[in-house]
Each structure stands twice: as structure tokens, then as C-alpha cells.
Amino acid sequence: MCGIVGVVGNPQTTSILINGLKKLEYRGYDSAGIYVTDEQGHDILKKRVGKIANLQQALDTNDQGLAGIGQTRWATHGxxxxxxxxxxxxxxxxxxxxxxxxxxxxxxxxxxYLSDVHFASDTDTEVIVQLIAYFAQQDNSSTLTALQKTLSLLNGSYAFALMDRQEPDKLWVAKNKSPLLIGLGDHFNVVCSDAMAMLDQTHKYLEIHDGEIGVISKEQVQILTLDGQAVQRDPYTVAMDATDISKGTYDSYMSKEIDEQPAVLRRIAKEYYRDQQPVISPDLIAEMKQADRIYIVAAGTSYHAGLVGQELFEELANVPAEVKLASEFGHHLGKLSQRPFFIFLTQSGETADSRQVLVQTKALKYPSLTVTNVANSTLARESDYALLLHAGPEIAVASTKAYTAQIAVQAILAQALGQALNYQPKHPIDVLNQLGLAANAIQTVIDQKDKLEKLTEDYFDKHDRAFFIGRGNGYMVALEAALKLKEVSYIHAEGFAAGELKHGTIALIENQTPVVAFILEEATAAHTRGNVKEVVSRGAHTLTIAKKSLAQSDDTIVLDDLNELLMPLVAIIPGQLFAYFAAKHRGNDVDQPRNLAKSVTVE
Known part of the structure; x- marks a missing residue:
């Protein structure tokens, strides 16, 4: 959440800032602003509530400079x-x-320190800048010294870029827990909280780690520890192309990213298999072989992918696994097993709640793996091992392709671990073959968009609430499908274990209440159909989604068969499309739903 950009040494600073902020819109925000200055002391500060377009309209051709900073804000204080x-x-x-x-x-x-200072805002951020000014005035200190004193007092998370009107040719940056990168240009340099913001300016980046300060001019970058010691670090190259983050001919990123899922599964298979066998770091597998329990730590959509992963590790590797909500687990680790192994599922690699858990488990010297879509992200860098999703940039706030990618990578890892442990599953899975079948099955669903849009009109357009039910993996998919619908359409949607309906939830069923049922596993298919009849008898408007081998003639959507453990890869696609069409029909901003942010970088 929130996005930072900064430029020093480029006469096109204002345009670069605005373009960079636009590329960070996906992170979620409610206001935006920039500060720009030149070396003669001419400067401008422009801030606007709402979209970046409002900020752009407030600028004129004279609002130029050689250095500047900008941000999209997602309100926390004030x-x-x-x-x-x-x-x-x-x-x-x-x-x-x-x-x-x-x-x-x-x-x-x-x-x-600041009882005599007049504050112009209600934010915690203003305290930082007022403190820097306080220390600079108190001792006639340099900006760097004032910054060091201020940082020594701050508790919490921060990534910031600072400018001093007395030294308009420099930027100062610092971070703790929140992401920040320094981009190296040609006789100019940039700062951003996400490399995607500046890909049209540079592909070379320097990481700045927690507890470090950066002093940046157009020709030089210094990285220092809080006590002023120089840090030497080589830059790395971001291989992503700026065109990767374009919508192309699509009306939204969410629609584009749903359609990309077959290609993502094929790419994952290509990256993680050689000669039909999974290729995973031997050191990682050796570490996992020692574990007596796998803890999967995640939030939101990644948590739902983790629920599927739990089944995969237990069935394919015979290793006990459990899934933990990062925001809860960080405060309640509880009694862990003797030899735990931690897997962090995160699309962005910057999820603050998950990082809080990682910091604690590292202190306890427990091994960890991050499965993420972003190389060089904080969690990928700080855990012992990292596996990439290879899903390509995911811009829409509501995650789609990261969910399917996380399930796929967990399946491959579980298969590799099971093989290393010489475990023979009761029902072996050829994961590589299944990923190919899943890609085809997803494409079959995507090709039925017209039908799914009409179903959306029938079931969701005139309703303000909906329920999704299932058992086993069907229940896991129900949770994710409900989350997608509520995220972007603002329909009150909930996912329930179908067998729990009669324990209270069925009281919510009224005439024409939409209920979507997932029938994905043989052992519970008849039971779930019984639950469907229970809600029908109370007036529900039901839609059933079943795998082909379990389908009946009156099922609404029939999915191509996969192994039951991997059916969520395909079963979620109708749920994603229902959410997309419901949001579109209501005129919502599909990619940037209200109050939400893509990368949750505060606990």
C-alpha cells in the first residue's frame, strides 16, 4: 500500500514522477502529491485527493525541476x-x-520534542519531517546528522524519501520494514517503492536494507548504516519489460490476469521441470526433509492457496502441515513442533504481517522458504530460500493468477519432497501432466465468458449478498471465490463449509439468496448435493460447479477432470469471472477496489 517515487538530476522530473505514480496506482491509494525543485530554489508542492488525474490537472507547464518526490497515499493516520x-x-x-x-x-x-510546532496534518509522517527540522535547527546539524538522530528515535515501519531546499540536488532515503529501491539512471538516479514504477527509466537497481540510509545525487549513490559506515552493494537488473505491465487491449488488469493463467501454469512447468522431474534446490529439499511439520504462513488469497498446499504436502509427502494467518500467528506463535519448517506465501514478498512472523522464526533459528512473485523482495531476500511464481506482474488489487501459481508451485515442491523422502502416495499424481491438463481446463472455462457473464447477471447483479459452499477442496475454493466477489463487487459474500450450514448459517438463507456450490471430490459429493437441496428448500437460487466425473445433468458449470487435490486450479476460475463481471456491471473500478491495497506493508 502507498507508493513512493523520487528523481534527482533529470529535467523531466515532473513527468517521471507522475508516470511513476500512475504505475503504482495498483497498490491502492486515496490521494497523491509531488514536490519538485530546481537548483535555483524554485519549487512547487501539489497535492490532491482522489485519482492521480486530479493531481495532473493541478499542474501546469511551469511546474518543472531537476529533483522531486511523490507519493500515492493510503490513509492510516488521518x-x-x-x-x-x-x-x-x-x-x-x-x-x-x-x-x-x-x-x-x-x-x-x-x-x-515538538510541543511548540504547528502541525498542518493529522499524520504520523509529519512528525518525521518536523523532527528532522528540529534537530537541524537545534545543533545547526547537517541534514544527514539530523536524519540519523531522527531515525534513532523512530519505532515502527517506514520507507521515505526526503528533500532539503538548501541542498536541492540530493535525495535522502531510509527504510525499516517497508520496501524501497534506488534506481540507477544515465546521469540521474531515481527512488521507488516498486521497480515497476521506474522501468521506463532504468532496469538497474540497488537494494536498501532495513536500518540503512541512502544519499543520492545525479552522479552518486551512497548507502550508509545508521552510524555512518559505508555499505558496498552491487546493483541487480530487473528483467521485466515495461510492456509487461501494460493492459494491452484489455479493459482491466484483472481481466488480463485471469486470461494469463493457462500461460502461467505452462511457464511454471517449464521453469521447475527437467526430464519430467521436478527441479528444486537440493539444499532446500534437504532442509525440508528434517522437518516434522510444515507451517504455511500467509494472508488473504495466499492463505486460501495455503489451505490447498496443506493437503498437497500431507498427501504427496506425508509431512504434517498447517496453515496460519500471518496477522494472528505473529502475535500467537503458540507451541511449535520440534523441527518446524516455515513456508511464506506472498504475492508481493512485502507483506508486513508475514515478515513479522519471519523475523520471529529467524530469531528462533528455524528454516524458512518464501514463495513469491517478486524476486529481490524483502521476504524473498530475508528467508533462507525463495521460489518464484513466474506469474509475471500482477497489477490488479484482487489477486487471481498468483493464487493458481502458488498452488502449482506448492504441488511441485510437495512432489519433490515426497520423492526425496521415498514416500509412495496412495494416489500418486503426475504433477507435470496435471499442470498441463489444468492449463487446458482453465482455458475451457475462460472460453465460456459469455455464459459466465449471463450467469453473473442472473445470480449476482440484483443481489447484495451471496454464499459459496463446498467440502474439502471445494470449501477452500468457496473461501477464495467469496473473497474475490466481495473485494471487487462489494457484494457481501461468504464462503462456508457445506456441512456447517445446518449448524447456524442456514438461518441466513432467504428467497432467491444466491448460493454457489462446489462439488469437487468423490467422498463428499453426495453430502454436498444434500446441502444444496437443503438451501433450495428454503428458497435459495443455487448454482452448482462440478468436476466432470461427478457431474449431473442439472449442474450449471461442469469442469474438466483433474486430480482432486488440484481441482482448485480450475474451480476458482468461474469465481474469479463472477467477481470481475459483477464489479464491471456495477460500474466499480475493477482493478482498484475501494479501501484496498495491493501490497499490505503495514501490520
């Missing part, structure tokens, strides 16, 4: 107002700052 939008500035208007994260002790700092 309402979405122009005063609370970033950049923020010190009372003497010498320093300007943009900040991602949350400062947990801002009130205490405000009372101790």
Missing part, C-alpha cells in the same frame, strides 16, 4: 484530505518528505 496527503513539510518549509509505513511512537515524539 482522513483522506489534501492536508493529510504527502509530501509533508517542516514548519520552516525547508524539508519535504514522502513516507510509507506507520510510526507507532509518533505521539510520544510529538509531545517530547
Amino acid at each position: 482522513k483522506p484530505t489534501e492536508a493529510n496527503a504527502h509530501p509533508h513539510f517542516s514548519e520552516d518549509k525547508r524539508f519535504y518528505i514522502v513516507h510509507n509505513g506507520v510510526i507507532t511512537n509518533f505521539n510520544e515524539l510529538k509531545q517530547k
